[in-house]
Amino acid sequence: MKKFFSTALMRGLFWQLIGTLVGAGLVTGIRAIMGLSTTDTFFFTEPAWVLGAFFGVLFFLAGNGSVTDWFKWARGIETPEHHEEHYSGWEKYFNVSLDHKVIGIQYTVTALLLISIGGLFALIFRTELAESGLQFLTLDMKLFGQNGPQLYNTLMSLHGMIMIVSILLGVAGIINYVVPLLLGAQDMAFPRLNAFSYWIAVPAAVLLLMSLVLGGFGTGWTGYPPLSARAPVGVQMFFLGVWTAGWSSILGALNVIATVIRMRSKGMTAMRMPIFVWAAVATSIIAMTATQLIGLSFQLVMFQRLLGMGFFDPAKGGNPVLFQHLFWFYSHPAVYVFVLPGLGVISELLPVFARKPLFGYRWIAMSSMGIALVGFLVWAHHMFTSGMNEYLRVPFMYSTLLVAIPTGVKFFSWVATIWKGKLSFETPMLFVVGAIVVFLMGGLTGPPNATISVDLHLHDTYFIVGHFHDTIFGGFVFPFFAALYYWFPKATGRRMNETLGKIHFWLMTPSFFVLTLGMMDVGLLGMRRRIVDYDPALGFDNVHLVMTIAGYLIGLSVMIFIYNFFNSIKKGEKAEGNVWNSRSPEWQVPSPMPTHNYDQPFEVVGEPYDYGLPGSKYVEFIVPAAKSKHK
Amino acid sequence: MSHTQDKSSALAQGVVIFVYLALLTALEYFVAVTFDAVSILVVIAVIKLALVMYYYMHIYKLNEGAEGDQHSYEYKTGTMRLGLWLFLLSDAFVFAGLLTTRINLLGLTRPHLNQLLGLGVTSVLLLSSFFMNRGETAMAHGDKKGFMNNTIITFVLGLGFLFGVVLVEWPLAAKEGLVASFGDPANGPMGAVFYMMTGMHAFHVLTGLIFLAVVWNNARKGVYSAEKHWGVEAAAVYWHFVDLVWIIFYPALYLIGKLIG
Numbered sequence: 001m002k003k004f005f006s007t008a009l010m011r012g013l014f015w016q017l018i019g020t021l022v023g024a025g026l027v028t029g030i031r032a033i034m035g036l037s038t039t040d041t042f043f044f045t046e047p048a049w050v051l052g053a054f055f056g057v058l059f060f061l062a063g064n065g066s067v068t069d070w071f072k073w074a075r076g077i078e079t080p081e082h083h084e085e086h087y088s089g090w091e092k093y094f095n096v097s098l099d100h101k102v103i104g105i106q107y108t109v110t111a112l113l114l115i116s117i118g119g120l121f122a123l124i125f126r127t128e129l130a131e132s133g134l135q136f137l138t139l140d141m142k143l144f145g146q147n148g149p150q151l152y153n154t155l156m157s158l159h160g161m162i163m164i165v166s167i168l169l170g171v172a173g174i175i176n177y178v179v180p181l182l183l184g185a186q187d188m189a190f191p192r193l194n195a196f197s198y199w200i201a202v203p204a205a206v207l208l209l210m211s212l213v214l215g216g217f218g219t220g221w222t223g224y225p226p227l228s229a230r231a232p233v234g235v236q237m238f239f240l241g242v243w244t245a246g247w248s249s250i251l252g253a254l255n256v257i258a259t260v261i262r263m264r265s266k267g268m269t270a271m272r273m274p275i276f277v278w279a280a281v282a283t284s285i286i287a288m289t290a291t292q293l294i295g296l297s298f299q300l301v302m303f304q305r306l307l308g309m310g311f312f313d314p315a316k317g318g319n320p321v322l323f324q325h326l327f328w329f330y331s332h333p334a335v336y337v338f339v340l341p342g343l344g345v346i347s348e349l350l351p352v353f354a355r356k357p358l359f360g361y362r363w364i365a366m367s368s369m370g371i372a373l374v375g376f377l378v379w380a381h382h383m384f385t386s387g388m389n390e391y392l393r394v395p396f397m398y399s400t401l402l403v404a405i406p407t408g409v410k411f412f413s414w415v416a417t418i419w420k421g422k423l424s425f426e427t428p429m430l431f432v433v434g435a436i437v438v439f440l441m442g443g444l445t446g447p448p449n450a451t452i453s454v455d456l457h458l459h460d461t462y463f464i465v466g467h468f469h470d471t472i473f474g475g476f477v478f479p480f481f482a483a484l485y486y487w488f489p490k491a492t493g494r495r496m497n498e499t500l501g502k503i504h505f506w507l508m509t510p511s512f513f514v515l516t517l518g519m520m521d522v523g524l525l526g527m528r529r530r531i532v533d534y535d536p537a538l539g540f541d542n543v544h545l546v547m548t549i550a551g552y553l554i555g556l557s558v559m560i561f562i563y564n565f566f567n568s569i570k571k572g573e574k575a576e577g578n579v580w581n582s583r584s585p586e587w588q589v590p591s592p593m594p595t596h597n598y599d600q601p602f603e604v605v606g607e608p609y610d611y612g613l614p615g616s617k618y619v620e621f622i623v624p625a626a627k628s629k630h631k
Numbered sequence: 632m633s634h635t636q637d638k639s640s641a642l643a644q645g646v647v648i649f650v651y652l653a654l655l656t657a658l659e660y661f662v663a664v665t666f667d668a669v670s671i672l673v674v675i676a677v678i679k680l681a682l683v684m685y686y687y688m689h690i691y692k693l694n695e696g697a698e699g700d701q702h703s704y705e706y707k708t709g710t711m712r713l714g715l716w717l718f719l720l721s722d723a724f725v726f727a728g729l730l731t732t733r734i735n736l737l738g739l740t741r742p743h744l745n746q747l748l749g750l751g752v753t754s755v756l757l758l759s760s761f762f763m764n765r766g767e768t769a770m771a772h773g774d775k776k777g778f779m780n781n782t783i784i785t786f787v788l789g790l791g792f793l794f795g796v797v798l799v800e801w802p803l804a805a806k807e808g809l810v811a812s813f814g815d816p817a818n819g820p821m822g823a824v825f826y827m828m829t830g831m832h833a834f835h836v837l838t839g840l841i842f843l844a845v846v847w848n849n850a851r852k853g854v855y856s857a858e859k860h861w862g863v864e865a866a867a868v869y870w871h872f873v874d875l876v877w878i879i880f881y882p883a884l885y886l887i888g889k890l891i892g
Contacts, residue, residue: 073862074845074849075848075849076848076849076852076854189710189714190710190711190714193714250721254714254717254718254721255714257717258710258713258714258717261713262701262706262709262710262713263701263710288717288720288721289720289721289724290724291721292721292722292724292725292728293724293728295725296725296728296729297728300732300827303823303827304823309820309822309823309826309827310820310823311732311736311820311823311824311827313820316820316823317736317820317821318736318820318823319735319736322731322732322735322736325731325735326728326731326732329728
């Protein structure tokens with residue numbers, strides 16, 4: 001227990017608390033000198049909370065040791081390229097490590113934790129929705145300065161943003177763990193930046209959760225002004241939390257791009273990279289650039305609240321629609337940040353379990369880049385009803401429909417890869433197939449929303465909620481689980497329990513279909529999203545009850561998964577060899593992977609996905625004797 | 632690292648580029664006060680950007696160090712150089728967002744600002760870039776003293792820019808009615824836009840100054856050599872990037888559009 005409290009995680013959290021108090025105290029002191037009010041509903045005043053929260057993040061990072069080496073560099077002290085691992089066992093994962101595999105697991109476990117929290121929030125408000133009328137989130141109740149419906153709004157908003165952050169962390173986890181292994185690199189290009197990118201996400205998550213207890217906010221995850229300009233102080237914690245998590249995403253993505261460009265093995269030309277690497281690059285291009293815009297848009301609202309700058313306040317000549325443009329310039333491409341790695345996982349795993357070459361490798365690679373680039377041009381399709389200039393609608397409708405082309409290329413390739421393959425349905429493959437079907441549902445329900453005339457009816461209804469849950473489950477959640485089942489043996493040397501994995505799949509998938517089809521059903525009939533109650537005369541009670549039950553079943557299936565995940569680390573069936581009979585380089589060496597990855601470097605000598613072609617080889621390890629001959 | 636140029640011709644190139652940039656800035660100012668032609672200002676700004684990016688920030692060096700042993704200093708420097716440029720690209724999106732905000736909220740109008748002061752601080756920042764280039768060139772040829780002297784000049788000029796904007800321009804603008812905290816219908820959101828754009832840029836100038844102080848101190852300790860001076864190059868490129876942003880922000884705030892209020 002003592003060991004646990006001295007880990008980098010706990011030290012960071014301790015310093016975050018200190019930093020928050022220091023920053024808030026500083027502002028309170030200055031305000032006292034200036035003769036301004038020093039306390040407010042939530043003890044400190046809003047400027048005090050904001051500076052406190054900001055200081056908290058800085059103190060966390062300084063206090064837990066993730067920036068120590070950079071301070072050494074600034075003083076002209078060199079540090080060894082690779083740190084020796086000071087810790088072993090579980091302690092490794094609670095302390096600052098520069099090993100990309102450790103960081104990948106840190107990311108993944110944090111993502112699972114946040115998914116559980118976000119899912120818990122969803123279950124709370126889904127329970128409230130099971131029946132019309134207010135059941136337990138009533139007007140009389142009071143929690144964290146909010147009554148029932150206000151709490152509903154906060155939970156609903158936080159469900160959205162916490163899930164988004166958890167997806168970003170999950171994506172970063174898989175990419176971090178897998179990409180250097182696929183490239184044959186010892187580590188990421190910038191190991192310290194990598195550790196920093198992970199650790200800055202932890203205080204960000206704390207800030208997000210702080211918003212719940214500081215009065216919450218009822219804006220939804222989008223935080224549109226003018227509503228967000230009037231919400232309680234909790235919305236500032238939400239803005240700052242997202243802004244901080246954004247840096248995690250930006251710097252992590254930068255690292256991925258540099259790693260892929262600079263750290264590839266001998267012979268790994270662009271068209272011989274594993275397909276997942278292409279997806280990682282495409283997603284990183286978006287994350288590295290566009291994320292700045294959501295940061296900026298939230299920052300501007302923060303300044304509007306703190307200093308009265310009227311960016312989005314029409315009374316001061318500002319423009320609320322400008323916020324939506326800045327916001328969606330990131331937040332639409334963001335969904336491609338979520339799904340592109342997942343689609344990459346599908347393309348990566350499908351040939352392994354179909355024992356056939358991946359159909360149309362070049363087209364798949366280019367379609368990832370295509371989705372990323374077209375993704376930059378579609379943001380205003382979220383704003384057809386916002387009152388923006390009418391002439392912007394049609395171009396944005398067509399650019400949005402254009403996304404279907406590269407996405408269609410992917411589907412075509414997957415179907416052609418499955419065609420006449422020797423399929424085997426281990427758990428990862430089940431989730432891959434599930435992902436394809438669910439993402440197809442999400443994909444098909446997309447174009448109606450992109451079509452202006454239909455969108456005017458569907459905007460802000462549960463149809464949209466059903467649509468994006470389909471895309472995110474198909475594009476991220478299912479592939480994420482597939483990737484975890486698939487690479488788990490690589491990380492631990494053991495595999496997860498197959499039976500529990502199959503129960504997980506067969507429980508989650510039908511429940512999920514019931515849930516989202518139900519959402520689309522009531523949505524089409526006019527159910528508003530983001531609302532605590534609905535008129536019983538609409539006749540939605542039964543559907544909502546079924547959806548709530550389905551939601552609980554999904555929650556149960558994820559709990560089974562989490563049990564399986566942690567139980568299998570120590571007790572799973574041993575699996576140290578090439579479990580899936582894959583051609584990929586990381587499976588050619590025994591599991592778990594040693595600290596500095598491959599003992600011998602490898603050279604790429606063939607195509608990555610030539611499954612079933614006799615005698616073909618993807619990688620060849622360079623034996624030390626041959627290496628010394630070259631010298 | 633290969634030196635295609637000897638020291639004196641590299642320094643001479645820095646002078647020539649500075650003269651071009653100074654002339655273009657003067658032309659920009661002249662065009663703005665006489666024609667009010669935004670398109671010409673855009674063309675001039677793009678030429679200035681290209682000159683700074685190529686000659687002062689030597690973007691072409693991204694092609695260097697693509698081959699060879701991945702554990703060599705050259706290769707690692709190439710990786711870090713790529714990382715720095717990716718960061719600058721990402722950072723550029725913040726400034727692009729602010730520029731979008733300016734265009735959306737102010738359109739073809741501009742705030743009432745002190746033109747002479749604007750031209751003054753712009754010249755100071757441009758001059759600082761010139762000395763930064765001289766400092767980096769000196770270090771690349773092993774001239775530690777030359778680097779340290781030029782960096783001090785850069786630092787002082789950078790500090791001058793920061794004071795000029797924050798301590799002189801901000802109070803002056805406030806007197807003109809550009810107050811950040813409230814806008815009246817006559818001024819619109821000009822105060823908010825002006826203070827946010829200059830403030831975000833000033834923050835980057837401040838971080839650049841800290842960066843310069845760090846590499847100056849490390850140079851004093853003898854950390855850098857003609858072969859190994861990545862820290863110096865990174866500080867220089869970052870400093871030029873700050874100048875790069877101002878190349879856009881200066882006309883966007885001072886020169887384009889019609890005065891109102």
